[in-house]
Amino acid sequence: MGGHDRFDSADESRGNRLEADGPPVFDDELPAPRSARTVPLAALLGFALLSTVDILRSGLAPAAEATCVLLLLGILGLQFQHSAPGGSRAPLARRCLTLAVQALLTCLPLLLFHAYWATMAGCLAASLLLLLPPPVAWSLYGVVGLGMLILPAFDGRSVLDGILLCQTTLLTGFALYGLARLAELVTRLHAASGELARRAVTGERLRFARDLHDLLGCSLSAITLKSELVHRLIPTQPARAMKEVDEVLSIAEQSLTDVRKVASGFRELSLRQEVRSARSMLDAAGIDVRTEVDLGPLSAHLDTALATTLREAVTNLLRHSNASRCRIEAVQLDGLVRLVVENDGVDPAHHDPSPYGGNGLVNLHTRMTAVGGRLESGPWRDGTFRLLAEVPVPSPSSTARVGG
Incomplete structure (x- = not known):
């Protein structure tokens, strides 16, 4: 009960802050x-x-x-x-x-x-x-x-x-x-x-829907997978089942935090953390995972865009493929951050009957374009499926010159 009271008061205070910090309504000034x-x-x-x-x-x-x-x-x-x-x-x-x-x-x-x-x-x-x-x-x-x-x-x-x-x-x-x-x-x-105000509201609704899709799609898939794993482990390995239950609770709490960040317009993700989360999810699904991470310092908006891309890629892998192996590569080289997600579970005959089944990749293309990057996805060598995202990273010297 006390937890709900704290959450409600936090939401009310956040709402008041948004009203105070939001853009001024200039309609009455005209x-x-x-x-x-x-x-x-x-x-x-x-x-x-x-x-x-x-x-x-x-x-x-x-x-x-x-x-x-x-x-x-x-x-x-x-x-x-x-x-x-x-x-x-x-x-x-x-x-x-x-x-x-x-x-x-x-x-x-x-x-x-x-x-x-x-x-x-x-x-x-x-x-x-x-x-x-x-x-x-x-x-x-x-x-x-x-x-x-x-x-x-x-x-x-x-x-x-x-x-x-x-x-x-x-x-x-x-x-x-x-x-x-x-x-x-x-x-x-x-x-x-009035038209500008309507477009601003529409843009905010699209942002909110896109962020919810990117956040909750992966989190709910992870909760589903781990819950199924817990169901299988309870009769034979209760100790490990309890550990998986703790992870489910942690994912649920993180999802609640992410949703509140989306509602407040502020959300930052870490690519390194998403790689660890993806490895945990794929292990729970019985998929052999190989990861390679070699990253330098990234700005918040680049880190968030790449982390969101990895999250959506893993969600699509779990929902739309029967992969047994997956490779995740996140490296920074020659002024570029390169994110690659490959798996062997591609199904050429797969068709998602949902009318919103294509929103994920569309959202990722939008995010990559916004940060000056590019996104490619499709069948790759040896019957695998590959998603490639590349984003340019400013060099420290150019950043220092801009700052100066």
């Missing part, structure tokens, strides 16, 4: 798409309000003012549609149609309201930039701005007023265009952050 869309909407409503005030101050007849408000609502509806994220990806025919309608609603009232309606020309300029290809859009954008130079002539105003209207139209169009593009970029950034 401006929300809804807030980003509110800014261009508020700007557009502000320009529409200015136009309405100008029309009401112009002294036109009530019927003309009512017509102005209706036209203004129509332009606002089209502008909302053009400024929405993804509006530029609509079919070209539909974009041209809505732009033509907006151009009519903008240009025809200029004959009645003259300079009082000039703000709506800025909305048309923004829609041109949003919906058309850049060369055409910027050309028409300039035409709309230059058209405002001649508008004050209808009211008898000066050339300076025309320049002011041209500048105001171009600035209004550019501001609305920039705000709409900004809202679209924020929306894409928000979607991209």
